[in-house]
Amino acid sequence: MVQAEIFCRVLKISFKNSTGTSFTMENHGEQFLVTAKHIFQSAGFPSSATIRLIIGTEYQSYDVDIRYPENPKVDIAVMKLKIKRCLTPVYENGYSAEGLVYGQDVYFVGFPYGYDTILGLLPGGNAPIPFVKKACVSAILRDDERTILLDGINNPGFSGSPVCFKKIEANEKTMKILGVVNSYQFNKQPLFDQNDRRTDFYIRENTGIIVVSDIKHAVQIAENWI
Numbered sequence: 001m002v003q004a005e006i007f008c009r010v011l012k013i014s015f016k017n018s019t020g021t022s023f024t025m026e027n028h029g030e031q032f033l034v035t036a037k038h039i040f041q042s043a044g045f046p047s048s049a050t051i052r053l054i055i056g057t058e059y060q061s062y063d064v065d066i067r068y069p070e071n072p073k074v075d076i077a078v079m080k081l082k083i084k085r086c087l088t089p090v091y092e093n094g095y096s097a098e099g100l101v102y103g104q105d106v107y108f109v110g111f112p113y114g115y116d117t118i119l120g121l122l123p124g125g126n127a128p129i130p131f132v133k134k135a136c137v138s139a140i141l142r143d144d145e146r147t148i149l150l151d152g153i154n155n156p157g158f159s160g161s162p163v164c165f166k167k168i169e170a171n172e173k174t175m176k177i178l179g180v181v182n183s184y185q186f187n188k189q190p191l192f193d194q195n196d197r198r199t200d201f202y203i204r205e206n207t208g209i210i211v212v213s214d215i216k217h218a219v220q221i222a223e224n225w226i
Contacts, residue, residue, distance in 0.1 A: 002107045002132050003175050005091035006164050007122060010130045012054040012111040013160065015039055020159040021110030021130070022053070022079075024088045025095060025177070025215075027222035031086045033079040034218045035160030036182045037068055040077055051079070053087070056127060062087075067225065069217040074145050075182035076213050078221040094176040095215045097148065099167035100137060106150065107134050108181050108210075110161030133158070135210055145217075150210040154184040163212050177215050185209035 006023075013022040013035055022035035040046060047066055052059040064079040081087070100106075109130045120129050135152025150163070161181040166172055186204035193199055 002109060002164060005089075005093060006107075006109055006162065006175055006177075007129060008127075009088045009091065009093075010109050010111075010162065011087065012128070012130075013039065014052040014059060015049060016042055018042060019111075019114070020157060021161040021181075023109075023160070023162040023177070024086075025078075025218060025222065026090055027095075027219065030080070030084075030222075030225075031088075031090065032218070032222050032225075033064065033081075033087065034162070034180060034215075035077050035079070036180060036213075037075045037077040038182065039160065040066065045077075048082075054128065055087070057121075067221045069221065071145060071217070074213050074217045075211075076180050076217050076221075078218050078225075080225065091174060093164075093174050095219050096176055097146075097178040097214055097216070099170065099176070100140075100148075100165060100178055101168050102137055102139075104165065104168055105134055105136050106163050106165040106178065107132055108150075108152075108154075108158060108161045108163045109133075110158040110181065112155040112157035114157070130161075131158075135163075138209065146214040148179050148212040148214060149185075150212060151208060152210050153206060153208055154181060154210045159183070162215075179212040179215050180218065181210060182213050183211045185211060 009024040135150035139149040141147040164175040
């Protein structure tokens, strides 16, 4: 099951016309905010921006600096507030896919389809409890990005969600965050008219393959933040 320290660090993010999920990450005593890079695509991937996060029960605006991985294929953005503060409590989570085993269950946590307005609230606070979904580790690609593929169903709004797990046969008290949800693999399915004739239109069928960027890219950005 997903533990409280994951729930409590996940925040709904909005930027211009894009919405998704973000989560906090600590490195050397500083707190960063991580999400999917494509949330900033409409603005040409700016180096600074004003984002909105649901804190309590309402959106609040924050000015942030933004960094992206050197590899343009990695769908991760790391933010740091211009005015230093912690957005969420600090926990002792690990940020690594080390110990991940093929076929094991993992979880991702986020805000699909704008459900944040009607979700239950975290105990002791006003923040909405994010959705939890389970998947299993299907594959790790042999590429420079070390892309991780999961077997599960991703939905719009989960972009930027943390993927968490615990090592098998390990007595760890906290969960590790292994990566960031960025998309799902789709398959083009043609549409037919009322006479069963194939048209030029198609839908993007969700294949159940979730594409995840390794958290190591976010850690590297935080380590080298200037």
